[in-house]
Amino acid sequence: MPTVSFTPALQRFLSVPATQVEGMTVGEALAAVFASRPALRGYVLDDQGTVRRHVAVYVNGEPVHDRIRMSDPVGLHDEIYVFQALSGG
């Protein structure tokens, strides 16, 4: 099962430990996390369900290609990391 981890910056607002979830794509894996932590969804996705402009989602150290439908495939040993997109400063 892929592992989903979240930036410590989110821990200020809600408890989000790294978890292993079912999912064949980034979107499915995130949806599985949100199912058990509904309050987290709005921190990562906007009202239309796409990744917030200033949130970054990486798989094994590379940014995902599809930020809208999050269709990037993930395997059993992949690591998804969700963090704030820094823009300098």
Add this chain to the structure above:
Amino acid sequence: MVDRLHVGTRKGLFEVARCNGAWEVTDAQFLGDPVSAVLADSDGTVYAALDLGHFGAKLWRRDWARAWSEVAVPTFPAKPGDDRDDPHPWSLGKIWVIEPGGVAGRLWAGTMPGGLFRSDDGGESWSLNDALWHMPERRRWAGVAGGEQPGINSVLIDPRNPSDIRIGVSTAGVWATTDAGASWRLINRGMYAEYMPPELRAEPIAQDVHRLARCAAHPEIVWCQHHNGVFRSEDAGATWHELTAIRPSKFGFAVAAHPRDPDTAWFVPAIKDERRIPVDGRVVVARTRDAGRSFAVLSKGLPQRHAYDLVWRHALAVDDSGEVLALGSTSGGLWISEDGGDSWTMPEARLPPIATVRFAPA
């Protein structure tokens, strides 16, 4: 006398209280997070809207026991797939104003990108006002402050009838409903927009209403700080006449209406849009007590040398008595008056840039 003030800033929410005759900061919450709106409701509940740079808009509520918890934030419905003409996003930018709805548990939230939301359960859940959002004219609403998103900056509830509401929009004039939001009309006449092409300057929808304020005891009296001047309406926002006596300038963002005296209001003039700083580096408040025929320029206790404080639209407040006022600036200046603006004092604090000040009901 009111003795408690909530100050929403770029870096947190501060509570300022009157202690032994002096105002001082007594609490700080959400340190580091931008606060975009705050409401202290008459039941003792406090609402704070956060505008998190990375993680979106959030809403927190403090209950009577002073415990904070996150509650639901307004969200837009799924955008129809065939709708490609809407220039505005169907996603919450930020909550710009929260007002009590005049009915137990009811709140109204004005937001960017121009959605008006209602809660009937104290913020546990929200619903978009569909009638306003789906008006074809809404797509002609223009952005605010150089951004692309319009914003609802003022929500005025008639204290006699909670179904009778006016909203001010940057940039789209004044809108009215008399059926609790089932239908809306663009009502403002008499304003002008110098920045528009000549043939469009009187267009109601082109008016950049920076802020509206309503006299609680005389709800037909509404004041407006507009991009191009200050205006007053005697028919609840339908027709407006300009108050050309305003000094030292006619540009500004904030306005506060006396809760009982229909002829008294306060403004915070600044040099107009290209600069947005006080005139001559002096922070002043302009007060009228004769319905705008004349203004007194009040400066006692306010900085009068090299002061470049701008006061945003939600950063001027008056309490229910009409005697206590608070003024917050982009430089973190916070001043409080207990004599209707004649003189001001500053709590001992150097605050972050202030977006909003709000008194707790006495």
